[in-house]
Amino acid sequence: MKKIGFVCMLAFLLLSCKKEGNTKMLYxxxxxxxxxxxHKGILEFQKALDEKSKGKMQVKIFPDGQLGSEREVLELLQIGSVAITKVSAATLSNFVPEYQVLGIPYVFRDKQHQFDVLEGEVGKxxxxKGSKLWLRGLVYYDAGSRSFYTANKAIRKPEDLNGLKIRVMNDQxxxxxxxxxxxxxxxxxxxxLYTAIQQGVVDGAENNPPSFVSSNxxxxxKYYTIDEHSSVPDVLLIGTKFWDKLSDQEKIWVQEAADKSSKAxxxxxxxxxxxSMEIAKKAGVEIILPEKSLFENKSKSVLETFIKEHPEMTEIINSIKNQ
Structure with missing residues (x-):
């Protein structure tokens, strides 16, 4: 707690002054x-905002968790110490419950459906929704789809998961x-997780290909089953305490730069x-392309349970399904 308090105070002292000459700096x-x-997408945002504003608005980036965890940076955003951050929609759902919907298994039919939803009325x-908590969403970034991987037993159908210990996030x-x-x-x-798989404490886990490879x-x-059961996006956010101080033209520049970065x-x-897939194949990992509908059918109870517990989310879910 002392460390978090120190980081917050240091960030506030270093970052509260956001105007450098005639340039407005976004941290x-x-x-x-x-x-x-x-991060490469964020660099595109930095470049686009500089170009659109002709240097009047610039972005200074603090990557690698320099200012804390996702939750800690969200809190810095809320108090106005940082202007913008990128977090997973899963983390954001602790602040804005509606983001939970995006993590429902197979809520999106495919990648194109996901992009259509996120960039359409429902996604916007x-x-x-986060504005009331000082967390205004700008755009979504692609964070891929999560699939199962295992050490010793191939998963070709849901029944193959029986008896296997699968590492998951601490998320219900x-x-x-x-x-x-x-x-x-x-x-x-x-x-x-690496040691746990190696020692047989768990039989496998689930994640997207870049994470599967970057984590080694x-x-x-030995097996990677591309069932793509969930596709939780990342979100680029701006604190409303910073946003509300921008002129109408500055808001347009920021939003247009964010939109451009999302496409890139x-x-x-x-x-x-x-x-990542090429690296995995060359390392001898068997890439399995299962019948996804089998996994989707098995996971339907998750959606049913979620609707029972959150009936207020039914309209959003139906809008996604019907798009």
Whole structure:
């Protein structure tokens, strides 16, 4: 707690002054490494805003978790110490419940459907929901789709998960999903996962291809089943305490730069996926392309449970399904 308080105070002292001469500086913090496709998208935002404003608005980026975890940076955004950040919609759902809908298994039919929803009325409506908590969404970034990978047993159908311990995030929806498919959901720190798979504490896990490779989990996992059960996006956010001080023209510049960066980031992400899959294949990982409908049918109880617990979300879910 002392460390968090120190980081917050230091950030406030260093970043509260955001005007340098005639240039308005936006401080942007995130937790990802500079090689990540999302960081490359953020660089596009930085470049686009500088160009659109003719240098009147610039972005200073603090990557690699320099200013804290996703949750800590969100709190810095709320008090106005940082202007912009990128977080997972899963993290954001702790602040804005509507983001939970985006994590429901197979809520999106495919990648194009996901982009159509996020860039349409439903997606924009969810982005706006955070404004009451000083967290205004600008755009979504592609964070890929999560799939199962295992060390010793191939998963070709949901029944193959029976008896397997699968590491999941400490998130009830993820736990419910693996349980519904027949596996034994095992919440665990991501940093402990490599050793846990290696020692047989868990049989496997689930994540997107770039994470599967960058974590080196492909070294100890022989099978990767591309069932793509969930596609939780990242979100580029601006604090309303900063946003509300911008002129109408400055707001247009920021939004247009964010939109441009989102399009570029999707290409960076796909390039990263293609590269990661090639690395995994060359390392001897068997890439399995299962019948996804089998996994979707097994996970339907997750959606049913969610609607029972959150009936107020039914309209949003129906809008997504009907788009």
């Amino acid at each position: 942007l913090a995130h937790t990802l490494p500079q090689t990540h496709p999302v 409506s969810i982005l706006a 929806m993820s736990i419910n999903m693996v349980t519904a498919m027949g596996g034994s959901a095992t919440p665990m720190s991501y940093g402990e 989990h492909y070294e100890i996992s 980031q999707k290409k960076f992400w796909q390039e990263s996926v293609d590269e």
